[in-house]
Amino acid sequence: MEVTPEAPPADWPAVPALPDPATRRVVTSGLAAELAYAFGGPFHFLLPDAFTANLAAMQRAFADAGVEGFVYYAKKANKAAVFVERAAAGGAGVDVASAAELREALGHGVRGADLMVTGPAKDPALLRLAVQHGTTVAVDALDELDHVVCLASTGRVRPARVLLRALPATQPHSRFGMDDGELTTALERCREAGDAVRMEGFSFHLSGYALQPRADLAARLAGLCRTARLQGLPADRISLGGGLPVSYTGAAAWRAFLGAQRPAHYHAGRTFRTGDFYPYHAPVAGADALAALLAIRPEGSGRTLADLIGAAGIRLAVEPGRALLDRAGATVFRVQGVKERDGYRIVTVDGTSLSLSEQWFGSEYLPDPQLVPRQPAPAAGVFPACVGAATCLESDMLTWRKIAFPHPPRPGDLLLYPNTAGYQMDSNESRFHDLPLPPKAVIDRTDQPRPRWRLDRHFT
Template identity: 65%
Template structure:
């Protein structure tokens, strides 16, 4: 008896579905001769607006910075420049990209550990906000600022609940940093504090935010500006329904994967989150730091502290997908093995020895049947590596795929598209195609960032 296939459908997206079931994807596949990514900047704008609405509802002064590492496309930075959204960068290349696409330096926050001197120099000269990660980095910022212009800084706090994190300063280091900021007041504007916290839980982020508010009050007594805090990213994306996620995590086993591949639930990103995106921000603002006392939003207002955040994945929710062309189909041991015209390096979850789980969608060619018996198949890349699997799971496709059909992975804009891409085997990197709805039509253009 054929086992019941394990499915995990993504949340429906009628607007994108209308585009995918037209001629455009097949035309683009023919034009590019390989896989490609579709980008939807209007979804990015809507996600930014949702975060801003959460701040407005809570009457909290705040600032949203798009974490550029989540996707390298220029389209998002172009939208930030137009809308006044901030950008979070962590390298000289990212900073130059943001500045080159019109984002003002004052709208950029520079994060990352042990920043290069070139990055710090450009950041100071352009008036960027620098999250200082260590005492030696603070000294390098001061040295640059003394010969150029005053530097804008945040001091990054080591999370007490994650003492082994490599990001941030402990209590003693923070005390020393605040004293040094006071001594270097002519070269430095110490605007507040930040942290890098792993995970998506609401309460730990609110707890640490409350501690940063107290640190701001302490720093002000020392004569420092200290009027803002950054709570970083960590805003989950909800890819699938709760019922589907519960069934998947309860039922999945090696039998569901090619070659008996084994995953544990902890290997996977939490593809369902009951509180995600802007709603997660609402939950953080409504939480009581430490479990007692005023809500975080009340504490921020009372202390006159601005809330900064650096979402990446959450601003790219439903803002793109990835399309591959089928170039081979074989059957073995009761299921199929598809080979597509790209590699697993374009779905970066494999980087974490995991799997991108939302079900891919099959788009059949115009001359192929769209009805028939379901066909279970894994999806492999076009390289000579056994490990080059886009999807180890045996996906329940509605019909047997044929060469020329397209396999579409939904909602891949956040971290999946380019974190791990490589022109292995001299295969070109998938181009990024920007979709621009215009009434009943959808125009497209290539993203302005050249392949690199």
């Protein structure tokens, strides 16, 4: 059952993270402080048991709905090797979009047959590797299909496996996918390619997190599968893409924050449009969202998506990233300096906002950071503070919002940003100022009084 954390005073709207016992043990055991000392700078810690649990829950959602389904972990959400290893061990595949990601996945135990290659205008080297290893290619354009056919026609024993990516009618300005006319042409070319290509079905990806449009488009593509079969093509699979939401905070806290936040709550009066924030509370999230999607009745159908897909003999796939990484890691910085300014504090930490990527999308990573005092904390109170980076850029702020810390931040204290494994901790990192990238510590045993850790085995 979800426990809604208690919100601080209304004068300082907050986004308290949902409780996470594994993260709490890393702090209370002293391991976070030990790692900060060992690394001498910011670091991430990874909790792969959470990934394994999230994956198992999604697989159960398929089974409970009576649907033959398969989960591909969207590797772009986090570069760590341990999550690829857990995907392979858990019977999942990996969604990749570059030759480097494909090689990483193969090197960490994922079979070529369990890889999905996505993305637009794929590099020829990537397509060549995909065809060689029997990987499924989600074809984004007609010229890309021609390239795959050419690669597959040069003396190969087995056919190239492809899905045709559809342009959603509800998002006609997307730069991804093929429209109805292009899909018709693609089917003709797949049929003409004969044994060189195995056209296995269709794929799509919708922006946003609404479930009904996904069910509607999946139902439409099921009809296209029937059309393709009449033309002699296998067409027995549909990939629903990603977009399963994650819930970082409770419903009441999120509503209170959105209703109360204003420029005065941010350093320098910074303004954010609420529509630009990730929806940090989701009433139905992760595997529960997948189960809800399968239970939806597509528009014009009297049956659920699960029943419709089952009757058509179609297998479903999903490509979640963030949803598999829910509560699977956190990011830790050390406080380097604190200054007083206009009734609040400006905290400077030993890292940059490149490790909290929402900043670089013109938004803010909103779950409240946790202050971990280096020494016994003084009397509790409310001590608002924003968080800046150790760079020479005015705009390099980890947290523009004035966080209502329960103790005054001091140099040497730690700031722990919760639940950052999904896209936050490495998607935009760079060696700005020649600073090293924060290392990743894998916490293998959080069920022990003293958690065990090791460095992640990412190859590149």
